[in-house]
Amino acid sequence: xAERKRFLLRVDPAVYAAVEKWAAxxxxxxxxQIEYLLMEALGRAGRGAAASRRPGSGGGDSDRxxxxxxGGGDG
Numbered sequence: 279x280a281e282r283k284r285f286l287l288r289v290d291p292a293v294y295a296a297v298e299k300w301a302a303x304x305x306x307x308x309x310x311q312i313e314y315l316l317m318e319a320l321g322r323a324g325r326g327a328a329a330s331r332r333p334g335s336g337g338g339d340s341d342r343x344x345x346x347x348x349g350g351g352d353g
């Protein structure tokens with residue numbers, strides 16, 4: 279798998295809490311949920327990146343990060 283870009287993201291605590299709950303509901307890490315939401319937004323905007331790789335479509339470990347070992351993932 280190609281190297282993934284890392285960066286710091288500052289968000290409002292209420293936004294983080296909502297994304298964290300949504301991620302838990304979908305059995306994803308917060309990171310994977312944010313990536314999923316960004317890919318969906320890019321696809322709707324016609325920006326093309328969503329077509330190359332969709333989180334949650336299998337193959338990668340980012341969707342289930344922290345789930346197998348019972349850890350919190352990105353929390």
